[in-house]
Amino acid sequence: MPGIVVFGRRWGIASDDLVFPGSVELFLRVIWWIGTLILFVYHSGRFDCNGKAVLHSYLIGLLVVLGLIILSLCAIVYISAQGTITNTGARRSMPVLVYLRALLYIPELVWACLGAMWVSDDGHGCDPATVASVIAAVIASWIILLFTALGVVFVFDPLGSPRLQPGPVEPLGVRDLESSGSTQFLSTARTLTAKVWECRLRLLCCCLPQDESHRAAFSSISQLFSDFFSDTDLVPSDIAAGLALLHQEQDKTERSRDPEVVIPHSPSSPVEAELQAELEKASHCMQFAAAAYGWPLYVYSNLCTGPCRLSRDCCTTRTAEHDIVGGDHLGCHFSSILRVTGLQYRDFIYVSFHNQIYEIPFFVALDHQNEAVVVAVRGTLSLKDALTDLSAECENLPVEGVTGACFAHKGMCQTANYIYKKLVNDGILTQAFSDAPEYKLVITGHSLGAGTAALLAVLLRSSFPTLQCYAFSPPGGLLSKALADYSKDFVLSVVLGKDLIPRLSIPNMEALKRRLLKVVSNCSKPKYRILLQGCWYELFGGDPDDFPTEMDNRREQQLSQPLLGEESLIVRPSSSYQSLASDDSPMHTAPHLPLFLPGRVLHITEDGPSRRSCFSQVRYRAEWSNEMAFLSILISPKMLTDHMPDILLRALRSLCSDGSSPFCASASSNHNAV
Numbered sequence: 001m002p003g004i005v006v007f008g009r010r011w012g013i014a015s016d017d018l019v020f021p022g023s024v025e026l027f028l029r030v031i032w033w034i035g036t037l038i039l040f041v042y043h044s045g046r047f048d049c050n051g052k053a054v055l056h057s058y059l060i061g062l063l064v065v066l067g068l069i070i071l072s073l074c075a076i077v078y079i080s081a082q083g084t085i086t087n088t089g090a091r092r093s094m095p096v097l098v099y100l101r102a103l104l105y106i107p108e109l110v111w112a113c114l115g116a117m118w119v120s121d122d123g124h125g126c127d128p129a130t131v132a133s134v135i136a137a138v139i140a141s142w143i144i145l146l147f148t149a150l151g152v153v154f155v156f157d158p159l160g161s162p163r164l165q166p167g168p169v170e171p172l173g174v175r176d177l178e179s180s181g182s183t184q185f186l187s188t189a190r191t192l193t194a195k196v197w198e199c200r201l202r203l204l205c206c207c208l209p210q211d212e213s214h215r216a217a218f219s220s221i222s223q224l225f226s227d228f229f230s231d232t233d234l235v236p237s238d239i240a241a242g243l244a245l246l247h248q249e250q251d252k253t254e255r256s257r258d259p260e261v262v263i264p265h266s267p268s269s270p271v272e273a274e275l276q277a278e279l280e281k282a283s284h285c286m287q288f289a290a291a292a293y294g295w296p297l298y299v300y301s302n303l304c305t306g307p308c309r310l311s312r313d314c315c316t317t318r319t320a321e322h323d324i325v326g327g328d329h330l331g332c333h334f335s336s337i338l339r340v341t342g343l344q345y346r347d348f349i350y351v352s353f354h355n356q357i358y359e360i361p362f363f364v365a366l367d368h369q370n371e372a373v374v375v376a377v378r379g380t381l382s383l384k385d386a387l388t389d390l391s392a393e394c395e396n397l398p399v400e401g402v403t404g405a406c407f408a409h410k411g412m413c414q415t416a417n418y419i420y421k422k423l424v425n426d427g428i429l430t431q432a433f434s435d436a437p438e439y440k441l442v443i444t445g446h447s448l449g450a451g452t453a454a455l456l457a458v459l460l461r462s463s464f465p466t467l468q469c470y471a472f473s474p475p476g477g478l479l480s481k482a483l484a485d486y487s488k489d490f491v492l493s494v495v496l497g498k499d500l501i502p503r504l505s506i507p508n509m510e511a512l513k514r515r516l517l518k519v520v521s522n523c524s525k526p527k528y529r530i531l532l533q534g535c536w537y538e539l540f541g542g543d544p545d546d547f548p549t550e551m552d553n554r555r556e557q558q559l560s561q562p563l564l565g566e567e568s569l570i571v572r573p574s575s576s577y578q579s580l581a582s583d584d585s586p587m588h589t590a591p592h593l594p595l596f597l598p599g600r601v602l603h604i605t606e607d608g609p610s611r612r613s614c615f616s617q618v619r620y621r622a623e624w625s626n627e628m629a630f631l632s633i634l635i636s637p638k639m640l641t642d643h644m645p646d647i648l649l650r651a652l653r654s655l656c657s658d659g660s661s662p663f664c665a666s667a668s669s670n671h672n673a674v
Contacts, residue, residue: 002233003157006095012157014235015094018080019528026073032140033066039133054118058111062137065107072101081528085238086521105145112141158196198222205383217357221390232513241527242516244534247635248544249519278602279622282494283652284370285470289446290645291340292363292378294333298340301646310335337363349432357384358414360448364428366435372442373432377419379447379645388415389448392477392506394593399458404482407593408455409475412448416455441467446645447501450474454491454598458483461490470494473643476630477505477595484596484627491599496651497606497642498634507594512633538637596627604651620651
């Protein structure tokens, strides 16, 4: 941070990012130079084969070229390791070294061609070991040149052309940004950024049909991405270093926190009895949410036996007896659903594997064990689902009887409307309740399916007042506060550990960005040391490094501005973070409406140390929480694994089968909302 500026443009790599690639290339070049020197000394005075003059010149030239490359790499690695992430003064000479290193590719290319010519024309009759060595040197040169070209493509930034120089920096505290020049500059930059992100999405999703719905989704997502990234000058390694620092800082805070005082409850206490009942219901419903993923999750969860079992069922499933829509020609999805749920063919009312943007698979079945009509919605399993997830803008969702702002996640809101129309307009629920009129309605799902299920429950609540929704690992940015409070009567959200998705929302991401910039800008260690120590900590644990986390007043004042400048952190303010000194600064105004988890929240955590041996049995504890406890993203190796549906299902089953009392009541409980 900021990106290095060479060849007249800004690149997606910083001047302190060349330590590791430079060190790897330096190691290979030194071995190559030593091998070439041994070959030259061995043949010194005895070049007695065809083309000996060319071979002699080739080896001498190769030694010289490799020597110059080694010297340039030493300088690059040394200079790149100097300074800190934001203090680039010690690396001012890096562009010159990059130019020098780029010039050395020319003689290397020439010598690679010379070696190839010697092998093809004059290598016959020479020592086979010598010919093989020259061939290896030529191939190595071409491989390095190829990887260099790929690296250039990888770090190329379409937005990295030299930016217009902004006007003179106004004194701190002056916020007059309404001049036509600055407004036009920022508007042009945002428009260009949005176009670039839209092109990236189109390229990534080139296999999808480019219809109107997809074009609208691309436009919406690209605008979201451009708004989020336009006011920062971060390269990917800066983000990695910041996440490593934040993880260790969070662990230090957690270790220094006083242990919670857990009030013991007898197994017959009302609080624990309620929690036990909810866990048993949730464990049962999670089977349906997991089954909605079809054969991929079933095979993943049963690697040894799953493929064999499904191979016997896929082609023999009587799919003609059921209304199965698209995407399951062999019946593998439906076969896995039967195995996971334990239901019979006749228990399914409707099964849809149709998958488009804002249209995800779901099924409706009769759960005779709990006397319920179950609507299970699938989570993210395709690129189209990911586009639905990323359509994270707010959409108005008015609900009769709810006062206050009623907004919801746009992509999941449209998906819920799609399923609602299927269930109501196509008479699916009418058919289900005609078969089982005394049953109650239960809606469930995991991840994207959980968010959609919660919104679907909100839409169906007026028609089915007794419905219940079990949302497993729902996205954090789902409902406005008014809708979240309204849903507490009929929605239960279940979250495992430090799962990222229930904490993921645009305001939370903005807060994470501010924290990243704060800790990265204040750290006094070079980036390569942060990354090395961070990798060691993630792999082997230990005590968190004592990185500085407090900023003096002068640094706080400087960091109250965004990172847009070539050499300075104070070019133009941004609405994304008015102050990095304090996350709750009154100067900070959230540009996006905050959205929250739906309903009551049941939080499951591991009981015991966070790090344990691979063979130790994991014990869990469950406690009531609320949506306000998930307004901060926690950095952890388990932030992604805790979201996996099979791991959540295993945790729920463990809690239900554990003979000991793994429950505790949280001070933030809302036990009256039952």
